[in-house]
Amino acid sequence: MRRDFAVIGGGIVGLATAYALTTRYPDALVVVLEKEQAPAQHQTGRNSGVIHSGVYYAPGSLKAQLCRAGNRSMTDFCDQHGLPYDRCGKVIVATRPAELPGLHKLHERALAHGLTVNTLSPEQVREHEPHVEALAGLHLPDTGITDYRAVCLTLARLLRARGAVIQYGTQVTGVHADARGYLIDTTDGPFAAHVLVNCAGLHSDRIARQAGADPGSQIVPFRGEYYELIPERRHLVRNLIYPVPNPDFPFLGVHFTRMIDGSVHAGPNAVLAFAREGYTKRDVNLRDLREALSYPGFQRLARQNLREGAAELWRSFSKAAFVRSLQQLIPEVQAHDVTPSQAGVRAQALTAAGQLVDDFLLIDAPNALHVCNAPSPAATSSLEIGRMVAARVPAPPHLSRYPQPSSGDQGVYA
Template identity: 65%
Template structure:
């Protein structure tokens, strides 16, 4: 059967895209292909569950615009389908005098992005987070927490209720251009589609190249390792506590995140993963690692951030160093208070010149659109990213007439089900 649209990837961006396509093109035939046995098994299901405010992103960028809109659309979605979330807000704190100018710059950026941000003195920080020692801080009220695995499961149910064919355990191995689209080879049989939308996350650059499209960069996997506070020490953290990010290093730094289930995660660091799905220190994929090491862009990045990278590696192997980073925020935390928990891997696009792609990256191809960079805040922004994609995909040529049946009633989400992976 030839479909109108084939979406590759069953993470939250792919699922949101399938939903938006069904909404904007209700007579279209839509196929979603995912190589894992269920949705949200990688970046979506292993992130920190934060509904980000958008404070960090350059005003006018796709990240800034879609994140601000995504906060509202994600919370409305949760309200519509009975999913638990909390708009708890977060504090970003300066613990050293040299961080104060960067904290002020973040405050200004928040205002530029139209956010509800408030300056805090050290005493005022402790009104929100009594155990934090800080010189100053800012409060970002719109930040929230949710379980994105539950969101993804509802999106699967919605997709199927509106006629989308969702195929798990189906890895795409071939994309052959045809006169009116693509023949799609998979590990579970062949398909055909007039338009392909690539939302393959950690493998998005490879899928783009299968279709003959330059993805604009290569995916470099960075593992984020987390610890979890023991239950008896969760009282140390009320909400979300972030440091002022290092302006010379493109990650947010080790922070505390209260999850929607009440647990508290501490992390992540950011180290090179030796495989695109390298969630453990011992995981090694020779092909993936060889590609990274042969990439001149990665070598340039490593030279530029040699000191910071070495510190991240030391923190990865030394619990004592990890704890020292946490104690900058909460001095009471000790090594006995934390236990390791599951890690995540960030799919970060990197140019050949060694520049991390800073914004979401959508690349047009013949009868295709490729999402080639969608790290955080992609989960927050996912419903908005889906709408953008659905409005941007190539128009369908020679649309065939399709008899459309009324969809069944909207599914009621079952919060006790869904993938059982652990947030990281």
């Protein structure tokens, strides 16, 4: 049987996309192909659970537009389905004079995005986070936290109720275009679909190339390692505490995050993972490692960020160095206050020129769409990414009876 839509990937973006497709085309036959035995086993289930406000992202970018809209739609979805969330707000703090210009730029960007933002003096920072020592700060009250695994389980339940099939334990091994769409080889046998939607995350570039599309970049996996405050020291953090990002390094820096279960995570760093699913230092996949190290884009990125990259690597092996980074935000934190926690791997697209792809990257192809870069804030934006894909992906001819998106309907999704 040939499905109307085959979605590869059962993370939050894949499930949200399938959900949007079944909303736009209620009679469509939709299958989600997921190689793990449950949803949200990779980026989705290993992130910090933050519902981002969108302050970091360039004006006009998809990240900025979809994150702001996703901040609202994600909390609406949680309200509708009884899922836990807390719009707890976060502070971004400057702890050194050199960080004050960067904090000012973030304030200007927040205003440009129309976000609610408040500037904070050192005393006002301590009103929000009593244990933080800072020169100045910003408070963004619309930032929140949730449980994205729970969101995915709810999406999966809703999809099954709509007649969609979620095929767990089904790894895609090959994709081939044919006259009617695509044939997809998997470990659970072949599947056929009129339209292919690639939401494969860490493997999205490979799936795109198998299907004949050129993503113009390569996924390079960066592991983010976390520590967790022991229960007796959780009182040091009320909500979310972020530093001003280093403008010379393409990641946000270590920060404190209160999770929806009350635990407090500290991190992440950013180091090259030796496997695309390399969640520990012992995880090595020779194909993945060779592919990353031989890629000119990674070589250029490493040269451009040699000092910062070395510091990140040292923090990976030295708990003392990691704790010193945390002490820049909360001087009271000591090594015995934190224990290692679950790591994640960021699926980051990188160009051959050594530039991180800074926005969500969607590649249109005949009867297909490939989501080839969807790191943070993809979880926050997932319902909006799904709507965008459903409005943009070509529909099989027999579904043309459904109204096609108008320019007003598509909004930022055109």
